[in-house]
Amino acid sequence: MKNPNFDELPKDDITGLPLLTDPVMEHVINIFKQQRSLGIIYLDVHNLTKIESDYGYQTYDQVQVDLKNALEKLRGKYLRKQDLILKLHNYDDSFLIILSKKRNIGGARRNDLETITRRLHSQVSSSIFFAIYKWIKQKPKLRIGYSFLVNNGLLNSQRMIYRAIDEARLMSSFHIYNTEIRYKETLQQIILDEDIQSVYQPIVHSKTGEIFSYEALSRGPKDTEFFNPLFLFEIAKESDLLFELDNVCRKKAVDNAVKLDPNLKLFINALPSTIHEKSFREDYLKTFLKKYNLKPNNLVFEITESLAIQNYEMFMEDIRKYTDEGYEIALDDTGTGYSSFETILKIKPHYIKIDISMVRNVDTDPLKETMIQALVNIAESIGARTIAEGIETVTEYEKIIELGVDFCQGYLFAKPSPPFPDVDVFV
Helix, strand or coil, X not given: CCCCCHHHCCECCCCCCEECCHHHHHHHHHHHHHHCEEEEEEEEECCCHHHHHHHCHHHHXXXXXXXXXXXXXXXXXXXXXXXXXXXXXXXXXXXEEECCCCCCCXXXXXXXXXXXXXXXXXXXXXXXXXXXXXXXXXXXXXEEEEEEEECCCCCCHHHHHHHHHHHHHHHHHHHHHHHHHHXXXXXXXXXXXXXXXXXXXXXXXXXXXXXXXXXXXXXXXXXXXXXXXXXXXXXHHHXXXXXXXXXXXXXXXXXXXXXXXXXXXXXXXXXXXXXXXXXXXXXXXXXXXXXCCCCHXXXXXXXXXXXXXXXXXXXXXHHHHHHHCCCEEEEEEECCCCCCHHHHHHHCCCEEEECHHHHCCXXXXXXXXXXXXXXXXXXXXXXXXXXXXXXXXXXXXXXHHHCCCCEECCCCCCCCECCCCCCCCCC
């Protein structure tokens, strides 16, 4: 039987992928009969509907295209070039992959399917993480399942294939729960082994480019999904392991900063719950400062305000204990919709970090410009200093200087690296 010309067949309006129409089904049946077996993989992302309801169908459609591109990029690596990537229906949320035969042997074996599915999950999750996270602020919940068919001349092939698709879809629902359990177990081991890397990114004076401080950032094991810090902390949040992870990250950040210039500061991210840990402040930090000839004002604890307000009275008491000893406080996520001017006035941090979402394209967005100017004015009124995060372009940087922001941080100056990177580019 001649293979269909896929260029001439109906395609999904959004992704351009072939639809499982009659000619395509006939082709799949032919593959099934020739190979005497068939491997089918079903894939979708469970928590995508929020994107369409919050941001509109155009944004959702673009995420579907991103998913398709992520799959196409795996051809020649984890997918064979002859494997079919299809859509069941026009505007369908899910993807189907029909596996082709290996060289010199028949169709995909069940062991092949298990291996391919596991690799696809890891690779696709990593590829689409940022494209989806920036909209839903959650880890994408990729569902993936498979079904394996052996040809049976007594049964209708088309009916067998549709049943197999349903089985793969059902497996994907169970797969997501198994994956969450596996992620939690992996993270528990990372915490026990303290398998966390600390990298540091400079914060520079806006007008001179001179390094003022470094922010310590955490990464999980290399070549794993946990190397992505957003993924790492999302899993910790879902697994109720934030406190344990934050403890390890905080101590690693301090331990690896032994060569910090005493004239510079070190920004350390910390949860309010770990700030409350008495032994860290009274024992661990004092030992570290004494050993490396540093002072409390060398350390700045960076707090996410949305977490801090969960127990305001206790949080403010803990903050007072730190500031009384000379440590400084920075308020993070400012401008993301969580931080309010009222909270800034109550906490009175030493530093207000303007979130990357506010800084991105500030040079072309008058509303962002107005909001940053307001934050600068408030900071001045309480004696705080401002830091613009995530600067990537010269024009963003120039606008930030114009608005009177005190310090800058971002890839324009240096990427996070082992201690302690110099400023790569300064204009």
